[in-house]
Amino acid sequence: xxxxxxxxxxxxxxxxxxxxxxxxxxxxxxxxxxxxxxxxxxxxxxxxxxxxxxxxxxxxxxxxxxxxxxxxxxxxxxxxxxxxxxxxxxxxxxxxxxxxxxxxxxxxxxxxxxxxxxxxxxxxxxxxxxxxxxxxxxxxxxxxxxxxxxxxxxxxxxxxxxxxxxxxxxxxxxxxxxxxxxxxxxxxxxxxxxxxxxxxxxxxxxxxxxxxxxxxxxxxxxxxxxxxxxxxxxxxxxxxxxxxxxxxxxxxxxxxxxxxxxxxxxxxxxxxxxxxxxxxxxxxxxxxxxxxxxxxxxxxxxxxxxxxxxxxxxxxxxxxxxxxxxxxxxxxxxxxxxxx
Numbered sequence: 001x002x003x004x005x006x007x008x009x010x011x012x013x014x015x016x017x018x019x020x021x022x023x024x025x026x027x028x029x030x031x032x033x034x035x036x037x038x039x040x041x042x043x044x045x046x047x048x049x050x051x052x053x054x055x056x057x058x059x060x061x062x063x064x065x066x067x068x069x070x071x072x073x074x075x076x077x078x079x080x081x082x083x084x085x086x087x088x089x090x091x092x093x094x095x096x097x098x099x100x101x102x103x104x105x106x107x108x109x110x111x112x113x114x115x116x117x118x119x120x121x122x123x124x125x126x127x128x129x130x131x132x133x134x135x136x137x138x139x140x141x142x143x144x145x146x147x148x149x150x151x152x153x154x155x156x157x158x159x160x161x162x163x164x165x166x167x168x169x170x171x172x173x174x175x176x177x178x179x180x181x182x183x184x185x186x187x188x189x190x191x192x193x194x195x196x197x198x199x200x201x202x203x204x205x206x207x208x209x210x211x212x213x214x215x216x217x218x219x220x221x222x223x224x225x226x227x228x229x230x231x232x233x234x235x236x237x238x239x240x241x242x243x244x245x246x247x248x249x250x251x252x253x254x255x256x257x258x259x260x261x262x263x264x265x266x267x268x269x270x271x272x273x274x275x276x277x278x279x280x281x282x283x284x285x286x287x288x289x290x291x292x293x294x295x296x297x298x299x300x301x302x303x304x305x306x307x308x309x310x311x312x313x314x315x316x317x318x319x320x321x322x323x324x325x326x327x328x329x330x331x332x333x334x335x336x337x338x339x340x
Contacts (some may be wrong), residue, residue, distance in 0.1 A: 011047045015066055017056050021074040024049040030079045031272045035244060040236050043272040044305060047085035047294070050078055082272060085306075087291040094319050098201055100339045104135035105264040105310055107211070107331035110169075111144035118146050125328045127151075133335055137198065139209040140251045141266045141331075143169040144181040155276040160194035160209070167192045170265075170334070176200045184253050186246045189213055193250055193265070197257075203340050204317075206257050208250060210265035212275065213242040217300065220315050243268065247275045260340075266331060270305055283311040289318035296323065310336045 027042035027049055042049075053071040060068035078084075094100065108126055112119030127150050130138060136149070148159060154173035158181040161169055168190050172178070180197035193210045215235055254261055263283065269275040271285070287295040287306070297308040308331055310316065319337040326332065 006107070010065070013056070013059060014070075015046050017060070017067055017070045020049060020052050020056060020173065021331075024074040025077060028031050028066075030077055032081045032274070032277070035240050035274050037233055037236055039273070040240065043270045044300075044303070046078075046082070046272045050075065050085060053078075053161065068184050076088060077227050083285075083288050085271075085294055087287060087293065087295065089292055089321075091292075092290070092319055094337055097339065100137040100319060101200055101336060102134070102335060102337050103137045103139075103262070103264070103297075103310060104130075104133065104333055104335045105139045105141075105209070105266075106130075106310065106333040107141040107266040107329060108144070109329040109331065111147055112329075113144050113146065118144075122328060123147065123150070125326075127242055129326060129328060129333070133333075135335060137207065139174045139207065141168070141209065141211040143171045145169060156198075158194060158196045165192075166190055166212050168211060170211060171196045172196045172207060172209050174198050178206070183210070184250055186213075186249060189198045189242055189246075191242075191246065193246075195253075197259075199306075200340065203260065205260040205262060206254070207262045207264065208254065210263060210267060210279075210315075212246050212266070213239045214267045214268050214334075215239045239268070243275050244278050247278050249279060260313045262313070262316075266307060266308050268307055270307065271309075276309070280309075280311050282314065284314055284316070285317055286310040286312060286318045286321040286338075287323070287334075290321040291323065292321075292335070293323065297334060298330065307331070310334055312338060316340060 006236055027046045031039050031042045031046060053075050056071040057068055057075060111126055112122030125288040151173050154175060156174040156176065156178045157173040160171060160183065172194065177199045178196045181198050182195055184195060186192055191211050191213050192265035193208055195206055195208045197206050198205055213225060217235060263279050267275060294304065295306045296304040298305045318340065319339055322335045324332050
């Protein structure tokens with residue numbers, strides 16, 4: 001009787017192993033090669049599937065059963081396509097060096113402005129946070145028109161505002177001279193990208209402050225009805241198509257620049273998407289190079305996601321990467337220390 005229970009228990013775990021291993025494998029292939037509703041689903045669930053398979057590997061390891069190879073295979077194949085969602089980089093000692101500069105990206109969600117009224121409390125928290133961290137270069141997405149003077153201590157600024165364009169507001173603040181700047185426009189959307197060529201102690205780096213298309217899922221009231229589900233599917237499909245176009249526009253624009261490049265901002269895509277794959281090609285992800293933990297920057301219905309990135313040319317060294325949990329916007333800031 002007891003032996004039968006053990007056999008049934010192992011059979012249950014064997015079924016679980018096959019199921020989650022298959023889901024992880026399918027998810028990796030679809031997310032890497034396709035862009036559709038299924039790739040969206042897997043792009044947000046692969047980290048969970050990966051962690052579950054890791055636990056299953058340890059389970060079979062403790063049981064000393066050959067079934068360990070089922071989940072172990074899927075975990076190994078995951079590494080062929082993607083990096084691990086969990087980074088365990090240690091802290092490195094950062095010495096004072098004129099070639100070291102700190103870089104932040106942050107979607108500030110309009111500083112909490114509602115009905116054209118400033119959110120004084122939220123604004124103060126954001127201003128205090130930025131002053132405390134004191135980054136050399138700060139890229140804002142969804143900036144507020146009321147706060148241009150709040151960061152006047154930066155000597156160089158590019159405010160991505162044009163009166164006749166209905167676009168979300170982006171800003172680049174820099175302690176280093178901005179020698180060139182401009183816009184990368186996207187069709188049929190309020191999203192955009194701005195860029196600035198910054199002279200950092202004689203080295204010119206082009207910074208692209210990116211804000212890709214949002215899925216706007218938080219505005220869907222109910223997903224438990226047929227109409228609600230249909231609306232969500234349509235929103236996802238529309239956003240994916242726009243993001244694909246936007247990424248191609250950015251890459252084409254960047255291909256004309258021959259110097260060092262940094263892509264940063266709110267991609268509204270996880271690192272398990274084709275958009276991330278294209279933007280990060282021949283780039284270092286500062287979180288992968290020097291981050292610790294899961295790098296969470298956004299919560300969708302309390303589900304953790306990494307949507308905000310700093311991607312740098314491989315010639316630039318990553319000394320540190322820091323994620324925050326400060327709850328001063330719907331996104332969390334990302335800070336990296338870099339060196340030429």
